[in-house]
Amino acid sequence: MEKREERAVEEGAAAAAGGEAEAAAEAEAEVNPWEVSGKIDYDKLIDKFGCQRLDQSLIDRVQRLTSRAPHVFLRRGVFFAHRDFNEILDAYERGDKFYLYTGRGPSSEALHLGHLIPFMFTKYLQDAFKVPLVIQLTDDEKCMWKNISVEESQRLARENAKDIIACGFDVTRTFIFSDFDYVGGAFYKNMVKVAKCVTYNKVVGIFGFTGEDHIGKVSFPPVQAVPSFPSSFPHLFNGKDHLRCLIPCAIDQDPYFRMTRDVAPRLGYHKPALIESSFFPALQGDTGKMSASDPNSAIYVTDSAKDIKDKINRYAFTGGQDTKEKQRLYGANLEVDIPVKYLSFFLEDDDELEHIKTEYGSGRMLTFDVKKRLTEILVEIVERHRRARAAVTDEMVDAFMAVRPLPSMFG
Numbered sequence: 001m002e003k004r005e006e007r008a009v010e011e012g013a014a015a016a017a018g019g020e021a022e023a024a025a026e027a028e029a030e031v032n033p034w035e036v037s038g039k040i041d042y043d044k045l046i047d048k049f050g051c052q053r054l055d056q057s058l059i060d061r062v063q064r065l066t067s068r069a070p071h072v073f074l075r076r077g078v079f080f081a082h083r084d085f086n087e088i089l090d091a092y093e094r095g096d097k098f099y100l101y102t103g104r105g106p107s108s109e110a111l112h113l114g115h116l117i118p119f120m121f122t123k124y125l126q127d128a129f130k131v132p133l134v135i136q137l138t139d140d141e142k143c144m145w146k147n148i149s150v151e152e153s154q155r156l157a158r159e160n161a162k163d164i165i166a167c168g169f170d171v172t173r174t175f176i177f178s179d180f181d182y183v184g185g186a187f188y189k190n191m192v193k194v195a196k197c198v199t200y201n202k203v204v205g206i207f208g209f210t211g212e213d214h215i216g217k218v219s220f221p222p223v224q225a226v227p228s229f230p231s232s233f234p235h236l237f238n239g240k241d242h243l244r245c246l247i248p249c250a251i252d253q254d255p256y257f258r259m260t261r262d263v264a265p266r267l268g269y270h271k272p273a274l275i276e277s278s279f280f281p282a283l284q285g286d287t288g289k290m291s292a293s294d295p296n297s298a299i300y301v302t303d304s305a306k307d308i309k310d311k312i313n314r315y316a317f318t319g320g321q322d323t324k325e326k327q328r329l330y331g332a333n334l335e336v337d338i339p340v341k342y343l344s345f346f347l348e349d350d351d352e353l354e355h356i357k358t359e360y361g362s363g364r365m366l367t368f369d370v371k372k373r374l375t376e377i378l379v380e381i382v383e384r385h386r387r388a389r390a391a392v393t394d395e396m397v398d399a400f401m402a403v404r405p406l407p408s409m410f411g
């Protein structure tokens, strides 16, 4: 294991055992798969987790290798960190393909805009590199962490699959599976192999479980780990045990894959590579992420144009001044302004974004106008998504979720 990574895995274990001073100093921000809160310093997080910064030279390489403009999420630094993404590109350059793996924990009926980010980006990667993709729906995870029955969790998984399919994935290259349906066989064998490599102390260190947590939680991490290994999908990758895996996700999922990367070499697999995003923030401000557990913090793909307009007008935290006169005089604080942050995720036109920042920051533009432009953009995205989702039939969901070989895996 690399030194920095080893330190990150061990760090958790030490904090759990003794409650170190260093852990206490960073306690103001919490980033783990179940909680994202506080003011996140992404540079510190890279150091703490032991991942690498995604720099311009990697973005340039992606452009060169795929002969397409880099996705807006790459250009704007939304995807800002990685683990071994350079190795994926090295291998790709030599003619070795890879596969993509991402997922969703179906905890709510509808997705919010934050959830769409990794799926929009994964769709771009799938199109640009022409590679297969597996999408895990962790209905078991949500059933164990939330107060949701097995049946309800399975229903939500299918509903969420429709939103995911609506992002435009290619059915000839994509396998979507629910854990309740798919876990077994080769997948389960890998889970057992992973479980045997991870001590209780280590899992407590990485995930912070306590003696009060039920054992379902403690035993879950191998379920999210093993889609990183091609042999978990014999119907897709039979005999391709050395195929590399690239995981696009937000950085909250990193602990699962730190654990996975720790055990992979011991099982004879490549460590999965990751490309990780920052969080699409809550409407109320940049301290945490847009979260499904607070409906007023989030814009859902099911919100109407009126809902979106009302939420932005009522809840979006702004760095603009509270009167027109003061705004003209002092301008807006763009650092804390949520409408500008949202625009930097979803307004594709670089020139228009720069123009808005300059005008709004200097006071020539008012908060009202920025919110109006943001509303137009988000309404368009949500309307487009709604139309695409309405076209997703049950037969299409069955087709994506069928255990089958993929006809156009590579190329």
Ligand code: TYM
Binding pocket: 033, 101, 102, 103, 104, 105, 106, 107, 114, 115, 116, 117, 118, 136, 137, 138, 141, 224, 247, 248, 249, 250, 251, 252, 253, 277, 278, 279, 280, 281, 289, 290, 291
């Ligand atoms: P879940 O359902 O919490 O989130 C799904 C995906 O969305 C990302 N995400 C966000 N990205 C940007 N801004 C936000 N505000 C935001 N909120 C959530 C998450 O990082 C994730 O990529 N355990 C996982 C499901 C899973 C998975 C995976 C995710 C299983 N295997 C492999 C990524 C990769 C979960 O509950 O995700």
